Amino acid sequence: MARQHAAPTYRLWILRVITVIIFATLIGQLARLQFMQGLGFQKEAVVNRIRVVREKAPRGVIYDQDGRILARNTAAYAITIIPAELPDDPDYEISQKKRLALYQDIYDIIHEKLAANATPVAEPTPTPDPKEIHLILDVSQPPEPTLLTVEEMDKLVSERELGSSFQPVIVAENLPREVALQVQEEAYRLPGVQLQLMNRREYPSGLYTSHIIGYMGPIPREQEKEYAQKGYAPDAWVGWSDLEYQYEEELHGKPGVRVIEVDVKGQEKKVVDEPTEPVPGHNLILSLDLELQKIMFDALVAGINPKRSNSAAAVAVDPRTGYVLGMVSLPTYDNNIFADGVTTEEYKTISEAPGFPLLDHAISGIYPPGSTFKLVTAAAGLEEKVVTRRTILNAPGVIYLPNRNFPDDPDLAQPFVCWIHKQGGEHGDINITAAIAESCDIFFYKVGGGFPPTDFEGLGVRTLADYARRFGFGELSGIDLPGENQGLVPDPTWKRKAKGERWVTGDTYNMAIGQGDVLATPLQVTMMTAAVANDGILYQPQVVAAITDSENHLIKFNHPIIRREIPVKSKNLDIVREGMWMVVNWEYGTAKNVALPDVEVAGKTGTAEFFDPEIGRDLAGNLPSHAWFTAFAPYDNPEIAITVFVYNGGEGSFVAAPIAREILRGYFDIKARDAAAGNKSLLDRLEEIAP
C-alpha cells in the first residue's frame, strides 16, 4: 500500500497539550483537596467512623425506712428498625416494594404474637366509689403495647432515614417480654429489625407516694445544654418532680462511655479507647414508712367528703429528728403513667384536673391555719408575759373593738365573735390551757391585740409576727422536695405594700387566731407542732434519711438538721402542751374523739374560715372553712407529730380529728407489732452505723 498523504501533525500536538492540561488539572485538584482542604476532610473521616456509645447507668432505687421499694427500674421491650440496614436497591420502586413487604412481615409477626399472648380478660376491677373518683386518678394499668401500621412505619422510616439512618426507629413498644423474645427469634429473616431493651422507671407504691417520689421525663428543651455538659446522653430521662428531681444527681449515676470505630452500616469494628463502665446511681433511703403512708392515705380518703373537699393533706414527722414519716396529698395520681412518657394533652388533663393532682398540697398549698395557730399566740403570750398560767381573761361570745375615730360611739364599734357564739354560748372566765382546749377565740384576740377598753395590753402584731416566724411560718421549711411554698406572716409593712392599708388592731385579732392574712402549709403547721412537742427545736424536715451506693453501702447519712432553737422557755411550752393535752383528754376539749386507749395524745383543732368566690357563703352568711387538726403523741415522750388538713372540710374536730386518730392509731399499732417481733427498721440500722 502506498504511503498516504499525511494528516496535519500539529493537531496531534494540540491533543498532547490537552493531555498535559488534563493531568495538570487532576494533580492540582488532588493537591488542593489533600493539602488545602486536607484538615477538614480528615476531620470528616474521623466523624464518619468514630461513635461515642453511652451505656445507660441503672438509676438509683428509692426505699422507705423499712427497705420497701418505692421506685425501681424495669425493662420495657421495643422492636426497632435501623433504616440503613433495610433492603436497598438503586431502583426506588424495587427497594420500596421490598421494604413494604418487610414492614408487612414485621406487622404480621408482632400482631400475631401479641394476639397469641393476649392476657385473658382481667377480672373487672372493683368500681371505685364515684364520689372518690376525682380525688384519685388511678390508671395503674400496665402500658398498652403499641404497634405501628405498615403505612406509619413507611412514613416514619423515610422521615428518619435522611437525617440519621443508623438511629433505630421504634415500630412497636411496651411489648410483653414473651412477645419480644418470640419476635427476636424471627428477626433473622427481618433485616434491620432489632429488639431493644429500654429502661423504664416503675413505682410499686404508685399513687400512695407519687407526691414524694415524683416522676421522670425527657430532658426539657431549655435544659439540653446544661445536661449535655453533665455528660447526659441526649435521649436520657431526668427527674421532673419531687425526689426524682431533687436527687437527680445522686440517682442518675454515670453512663458508661465507649468510643468505637464503626463501618458504614454503623456496625462496631473495634473499640478505640479504653471504655468506661457505667456507674449505677445511688439509692435513697427515706425516713418515710410506706405502711404508715398507706394508713394516712386510706384514712384521708375515707375521712373526707369529696363532694365538699377538692383537696386534702396529711403530714407526719418525727419531732425528735424532723424526719418525714408520711406525707399525703389529695387528689393524687399514679406516677407510673409517666413511665412511658405522656403527651402534652395528657399532661394538661392531669395537671389541670380539679384540685390539681400534680400539686403536693402538703408543701405547696397555703391556707389560713386557723386555730392551730393559737399555739404560737399562746407560746408568745406566755414568753412575753402577756399572760401567765394563772391569768384569767373574760371571754364572752362577742367583744367590740371601739372605732378608732369615734371610740365613744358603740354603734361604730367592730364586733369580734367567738366560734361558740354562733352556737349561742360563751367561754366566760378562762385561763390559757382551757382557752387552748376549748379553742376560745376571745382569749387569743386579747392576748394578740390586747383589749383597749380594759387597758389589757396584748402582744402586738410585730411581736406576734416575730414568734410566728420563729416557729417556721412565712419561710421555707427547707424540706428536700421541690415546689415548697413559704406561706405568709402578715405585718404592717406587708399590709401597706400589698393592700395600701394601715394595720389595725382587728388585723392582729384575726392573726392571733390564724385567720386574716396568715397563710401556712400543712407541713409548716406540723413542724410547729413538732417544735412544741420537742421543747422548742425547729427541725428542717427531711424525706431522705440516707444515701447508699448500688450495693447499699452507706454513703451519706442525713443527720437531723436543727433550723433554730425557738426562744420560748420550757415551762411555757409545758403550758402549751398541757393545753393541747386537754384538747383531747379534758371534758371540754374540742377533740376528745382523738383519744387513744393506750397512748396519750395532745393536739389542736382548727376550723379556718376562707373565702372562695366559687363557694361563697352559706344561707346563714357563714364563710366555708378548712378543717385542721394537728397533734403529737405520746404526750410524755413525743415521737410523732401529725397534721391533717381538709380543704373546705368544715369543723376541724369533726372532720380532721377523726382522720388524725386513725393515723395515730395506725402508727402505734405498727410500732407495737414491730416491737413485739423485735424488728428494727433499715433506718435504725443505718443510724447505728452512720458516722
Added chain:
Amino acid sequence: MSRQNWRQFDWLLLAAIVILSIFGIIMINSAVQGDPELAGFPKRQAFYLAVGLALLFITAAFDYHLLRTLTIPFYIFVLAMLALVGTLGQSIFGAQSWINFFGLFPIQPSELAKVALALALGSYLAANRERIGDLRVVLTGLIIIAPIFALVALQPDLGTAIVLAVEAAAIFFVAGLPLRYILTALGLAALSTPLVWSMLAEHQRTRILIFIDPTANPDAYFNVKQALVGVGSGGLLGKGYGQGTQSQLHFLRVRHTDFIFSVIAEELGFVGATLMLLILFFIIWRLWRIAGRSQDDFGKLLVTGLTAVILFQTLVVVGMNMGLVPVTGLPLPFVSYGGNAMLSLMLFIGLAQSVAMRRG
C-alpha cells in the same frame, strides 16, 4: 504490507501498562478487604491481565491493515451484539449492557463498540483524507458511526455514548476536519442540549443535577461526598496500604471500580496518587507518540481514537473522584476491576503496538 518489526514494539509502553495493572490488582486487593463476596476479585483481575497480555501480543502480531479489511464484518458483528443486548441482556445497574456469553464471563459489547468505531471511522476518513473539507465526507463519517452510537445511547449507557462521541471527535479532529465544521459542531451541541436532556433517563439526570447541586439528593450525594473525604483525608503519604478508613469501613461504595482512585489517594496519599497519574500520563504520551509516527493515516486515526478513549476515561473517573466531573460508571483504565475493560484495553494497546511495529 509492511514488515513486522518487534524491535519497533514499544516495550516501555508495555512495562508501564504491566506496572499499572499490577498496581491496580494490589489496590483492588485493599479495596475488597472484609467483603467475602468480592474476595476472589484480585485473583480474577490477575487472570484477566494474563489473558489480556496474551491478547495484546496476538493483536500486535496481527497486521492492522488486515484488520482494516475486516472492518465491515466486525462492525456488523458489534452492531448485532449491541442489538442483542437491547433485547436479551440482563439489566444491571439500570443499564442493559451485559451479555453473559456461554456462561463464561459477561461480554460488554459497548467495549467492542469503541474498537469498531475507531476502525470504521478511521478507515473511512483515512481513505477520504483529501476530501475531508467536503460536507458529504463529513456526513458519511457521521452516518457510519450513527447506528453504533444510537444503540449504545439507547441501552441507555450515557457514559459510553459520551466516550464514543469524544473518540469520534478526536478522530475527526486529527483527520484534519476544517475549523468551520468544528465550530458548527460546537454550536449544534450547545443548541441540542435541551433535546438531549429530555432524552436522558431519570438516574442520568439525577447524576448531573447532583453534580450541579450536590445537596439536592443527599442519598446520591453520599457516594461523591465519601469519595471526596477519602481523597482529601489522604494527605501527603496516605493512611497506609489497607489502612484507609473510608475504604476499609466501606464508607466508600464500589471501591474496586468507580471509586478506586479515592482508595489510592486515601491510602497512598498525594505521592502514591500522583505517581499513578504520572504512569497513566506516560502511557498516553507513548500512545500519542505511536499515533504521530504511524506510517499511514489509518494507523494514526485508529491509535488517536483509542488514545482519546483512555485519556477521556481517566479524566472522567479521576475527576469524579475529586468532584470535578459528574458521576458516570466508567472504569479507571488498567486500574479498576473489570475483565471487559481490561481485555478491551489490551486489545487497544495491541492494535497500537501493531501500528508501532509497522511504521515506515
